[in-house]
Amino acid sequence: MMEDAVLSQTHLDVRSVEPKHRLEMIMSAWAGLKRGDELFLIVDHDPKCMYYTLVVDNGEDAFSFDYIENGPEAWKVKVVRK
Amino acid sequence: MNANIKTELDVTTLVPREKHPTIFRTFDSLKPGEAFLLINDHDPMPLRHQFSFERANQFEWEYIERGPMTWKVKLTKTQ
Numbered sequence: 001m002m003e004d005a006v007l008s009q010t011h012l013d014v015r016s017v018e019p020k021h022r023l024e025m026i027m028s029a030w031a032g033l034k035r036g037d038e039l040f041l042i043v044d045h046d047p048k049c050m051y052y053t054l055v056v057d058n059g060e061d062a063f064s065f066d067y068i069e070n071g072p073e074a075w076k077v078k079v080v081r082k
Numbered sequence: 083m084n085a086n087i088k089t090e091l092d093v094t095t096l097v098p099r100e101k102h103p104t105i106f107r108t109f110d111s112l113k114p115g116e117a118f119l120l121i122n123d124h125d126p127m128p129l130r131h132q133f134s135f136e137r138a139n140q141f142e143w144e145y146i147e148r149g150p151m152t153w154k155v156k157l158t159k160t161q
Contacts, residue, residue, distance in 0.1 A: 019124065043098070044099055045098040049128035049132045050128060052128065052131035052132050
């Protein structure tokens, strides 16, 4: 039986989440990604600290991180697990 | 480096998009050898990573308090 490659998209809007709970939520979502899965992250600030955290934890080749929306009120990034 | 703390910055009162820019502005306004005290309601580790990339070799990071309710970090500008 052929295995189907199922690529998932997760949309995570943390704007209404208290800042102290956000990191764990985002890292949880990242941990659930398989290769090729996409995580869309919506935040009320530039999420580059999340980019750096992912680089430190996983290496910069482990993912792509692209801005879809770049403020000034909302930021949206597309994270793809490689 | 045993720098004097020049100012305290409690970022829990700032809107999210102002937090990191204000922190970096505060840091950049220091003279070498000066420090400020960052006060937050959770471990600012992602900020530490940002400093290690954007202000590499220019800072010292010392936890003064590590929760559970309050984190305080002494951020020193070393050069």
